[in-house]
Amino acid sequence: MLLLSADDIWRAVPMPLAMDAVALALQEFSLGRAIAPVRLSIPVAAEQATALFMPGFVQAAGGLGVKFVSVFPNNRDRGKRTVHGLVVLADPTSGEPLAVLEASSLTVLRTGAAAGLATRLLAREDATSVAVIGTGAQAPGAVEAICAARPIREVRLYNRTPERARAFAERLRNSGGGAGDRPHSAGEPGTAKYEPTSGTPRETGASQRPAVFVTDSPEEAVRGADVVVTATTSSQPVFLAESLSEGATVIGIGSFTPSMQELPSAVVLQADKVVVESREAALSEAGDLILPIREGVFHADRIHAELGEIAAGLRPGRERPDELVVFKSVGLSVMDLVVGKLAYDRALALGLGQKVAL
Structure with missing residues (x-):
């Protein structure tokens, strides 16, 4: 063995x-x-x-x-x-x-891979920015995979403990922006704060590396981001629904029990498509869907597809650039x-x- x-x-x-x-x-x-x-x-x-x-x-x-x-x-x-x-x-x-x-x-590897696959199938082709709320265990794989799925040029990080977000930002910069927990060499720390940009995002100096910023609030991270990842075990929504931009792809990978809720119910209500790995598992375990159902703002019939159905060509993924698409992951064996x-x-x-x- x-x-x-x-x-x-x-x-x-x-x-x-x-x-x-x-x-x-x-x-x-x-x-x-x-x-x-x-x-x-x-x-x-x-x-x-x-x-x-x-x-x-x-x-x-x-x-x-x-x-x-x-x-x-x-x-x-x-x-x-x-x-x-x-x-x-x-x-x-x-x-x-x-x-x-x-x-x-x-x-970390398979959860990140699921986030990357969801980005590949659901995000806009021109997506270049990602916001990550929660910089704990699952964040490194998600960032690596999303950077593999789209030409990401800007990564914005928020954690309620700023030191953890800054430490993760340093790791990303030292590893090239997305290597996560893979073996990496030490480098000079960076503490750049995110400042909204217009046009081309600022570069960190290395070709093909995304710029990495730490924000002071989740809304600052989410505003204008093409892909939004939540990677927390929060029991309350971690950003405001009105912060999302048109055409965003929201990927929830942190919460995994009926009582946890990272995504605002309004996001699930407003989504043009809600995608899961398994309808049965999501409706048994995902508070991000279960709680909006209990509130009467969402219904199980509104789940658009399982991600495997889209990967197999049985159901469409993103069909318009202005669609708000939500992928809720709970993980499958x-x-x-x-x-x-x-x-x-x-x-x-x-x-x-x-x-x-x-």
């Missing part, structure tokens, strides 16, 4: 390949050729935390296994990561365990298993990982 660390996973799977793997996983799911039960969520009330258990099977990719992941927000105060977990892959012909993968990095199987196959070919006998 092979053990794959976070570093092994990042080295094995470039983001464009991860995006293709997520596209395959979601297509197979939407075509009814994958098994992904709604995940079992166990609350850990004393820590305001959640433990998740997610089995699945994607025959087309040979992905069979289960993911365990924990989300403990109080770990920030302990100097620990908020997300921990493991993925166990099994051989679909014999049932034998093939590999154990570090799951927090796999989660099939995404982890297909990306995980890709990491396993490439790790074998590249000589990565540690072989162990049980």
